[in-house]
Amino acid sequence: MDHFQKSIYDLIVETSTNLPADVRKAIHAAQEHEDKGTRSALALSTIAENIQMAESSVSPICQDTGMPTFMIRCPVGVNQIAMKKKILEAVTQATKDSKLRMNSVDSLTGDNQGNVGPGMPVINFEQWERDNIEVRLILKGxxxxxxxxxxxxxxxxxxxxxxxxxxxxxxxxxxxxxxxxxxxxxxxxxxxxxxxxxxxxxxxxxxxxxxxxxxxxxxxxxxxxxxxxxxxxxxxxxxxxxxxxxxxxxxxxxxxxxxxxxxxxxxxxxxxCWAFRRQGVTLNAGTGKIEGWIYKSGTGISMKDITAEGASGKPGDQMESRREIFLNTPISEDQIRQLKVGDVVVINGLIHTGRDALHKYLMDHDCPVDLNGAVIYHSGPVMSKDADGAWSVRAAGPTTSIRTEPYQGDIIRKFGIRAVIGKGGMGQKTLAALKEYGAVYLNAIGGAAQYYAKCFKKVTGVHFMEFGIPEAMWHLQTEGFTAIVTMDSRGNSLHADVEHDSLEKLIKLKEPFFK
Known part of the structure; x- marks a missing residue:
């Protein structure tokens, strides 16, 4: 099967960069159903734009390309050992080409080994009675x-x-x-x-x-x-x-x-997540060439048009009021104290990425850069080098913030950080630190890796490359990074409010439905 490796590579690229038609239609339906003028409507509009950007640039929709999981059905007699070897080579090449993020971390040492290592990627084989090969792939962050x-x-x-x-x-x-x-x-x-x-x-x-x-x-x-x-x-x-x-x-x-x-x-x-990246192909068992795609491609279904149609949504009972505030780093405590939940903040200046490994390190060590008045971005970007050796950001959406909850409040206090950007919100310990020391939590749109990558105009430096590219501390010159205040310095948390309200609605579903 001379063409098998190339077919797998093409499958990886398509899965990582282009959502299939059924997923796009589901997001379109969500836009039409959501009330206009709400934070959710704004998020859906950003999601739609990001989908289109990823397709146009053939770049990862989300920077977290997950653990590639292949489900393969093949005829009796096909050499599965050779197929697995070609899959590993295709995954390695896709990682080098920044279509996949380096995600295979040694569980004992923390060493990031790309996307190939013990147990990764996941490859499941099943024999069937047809004479062609079916390969399905899911990238789940x-x-x-x-x-x-x-x-x-x-x-x-x-x-x-x-x-x-x-x-x-x-x-x-x-x-x-x-x-x-x-x-x-x-x-x-x-x-x-x-x-x-x-x-x-x-x-x-x-x-x-x-x-x-x-x-x-x-x-x-x-x-x-x-x-x-x-x-x-x-x-x-x-x-x-x-x-x-x-x-x-x-x-x-x-x-x-x-x-x-x-x-x-x-x-x-x-x-x-909404970035529902799964695709599949049927292959000729003799040549390994692609004979067809299992899910209809999203190419040709313009998310730009969907955004135009869906952004208006339906009039809500009450439009969510919000202010748009521009901030340049470093940010003062007085500027932060004026922000409140619901404000849209646009940041210009230097932003520093920081994930789990960095937060753990900073608990007991000094930081190589001054973080007083700084912004920390919970993100593990996809990075690449150009011919001159300069780094550029290929994909950089937010990661889930709650993992840094054990550290975040102490890091804010220790270094004077004024804003933390991530997704999904944080807990009571961080909320208390925001209030006491004068900081805010900004929720970016999860999965919107291309939308945010365009905001990073230059990589000014990097520290802790020994943690691996996703966990390293990248210093990024930024223009127009937009996020929403969801936890402010007054002790307010949109995440806590939504969780409380949704629990009340959940309780109403307590009585038996199926008897």
Whole structure:
């Protein structure tokens, strides 16, 4: 199969840079349903623009390209060992070409090994009786992977009470899974649900559901009714895009079931962000050439047009008032104290990236640059070097901030940081530090890696490359970086408010629906 490696490379590039048609249509529908003038409507508009930018530049939609997972079905007699070798070579080349971020981290040493290492990428083979090869690929980032959840029934669920070993207990688990994700999984998202199996096969079944088309119909009547129930009622929780509050919290729900042991009853939920990157190809078993694409390409479905149509949305009961404020770094405490939740902030000047490794390091060490009045951006960018050896930003959306909660308040106090940018919000310890020391949390739009990459005009330096490119501290000259204040220095948190309101709505779904 002389063309197999090239076909896999093309599959990786298409999956990373171009959302398929069914996903685009789901985002379009969300835009049309959301009230205009809201934070969620603004986020959906940014998402639509980012999708178009990624397609046009053939660059990653989101900087977190996840753990590449291949599902392969092939005829008897095809050399699976040779196929795996070619897949690893294609993944390595795609990483060198900045179509994938370096994501394979040694769990013991922390060394980033690109995208190839023990257990990575994931490659699953299955034989079938057809004479061609089918390869499906999903790129599911760490932020939404962390919002996966597995329930063992019976269970007591917050807001919903007892979930038994029956269809109504399954319903409660799925609704709770959507609630617990809030905005940390780059919602509005998609979920795959696996009922039964053991702990490992249950999660595998859940992830396989994400390979189904968004608009397909479940052949099982009970599961189809459950999918329809979840889609209707999850979007009544008011979580909204990015957890900003709104009418659309879920874009798709697919459910599958498998047999289980008498002693075990697992409900496994695999959460995927709006940047639902999955694609597949059929290949000629003799040559390895692509014969067809499994999901209709999004090329030709202009997200620019969708933005124009969807940005108007429907008139809400009340337009969300917001101010637009321009800030240049370094930022003073007085400027920060004037900001409040809901303000749109546009930042110019130097921004520093910092993720888990940097925050842990700074707890016990000095910083090589002055962070007084600075902005820290929770982001692990995709970077590349040009012919002259200069670095450039290829993709740079925000990462989930809650992982730095154990450190963030202390880092703000120690270094005088005035703004933290990320996604999904942070906890009470950080909120208290924002209030005491005069800082704010700014929520950027998760997954919008191209939208934000355009704001970084120059890489002025980098520290801690030993942490790996995503975890290094990049110093970026910035113009026009826009984000929303969701936690201010007055003790207010939009994330806490939305979580409280959505819990009240979740409680209303406590009574049995399936009897």
């Amino acid at each position: 760490g932020g939404c992977e962390n919002k996966n959840i597995q329930y063992s029934l019976p269970a007591d669920l917050e807001g919903l009470g007892k979930a038994g070993r029956d269809l109504d207990g399954i319903r409660k688990c799925i609704m709770h899974a959507v609630y617990q994700a809030q905005g940390q999984g780059c919602g509005a998202g998609f979920i795959g649900v696996g009922i039964g199996g053991d702990r490992a096969s249950g999660y595998e079944l859940a992830k396989k559901q994400l390979f189904r088309a968004v608009d397909d119909i479940n052949p099982n009547t009970e599961l189809r009714e459950l999918e329809e129930y979840v889609m209707e009622n999850a979007n009544k929780l008011g979580i909204g895009t990015m957890g900003f509050g709104g009418k659309v919290s879920l874009l798709g729900c697919k459910i599958g079931a498998a047999n289980r042991l008498p002693a075990s009853f697992f409900v496994s939920v695999s959460y995927s």
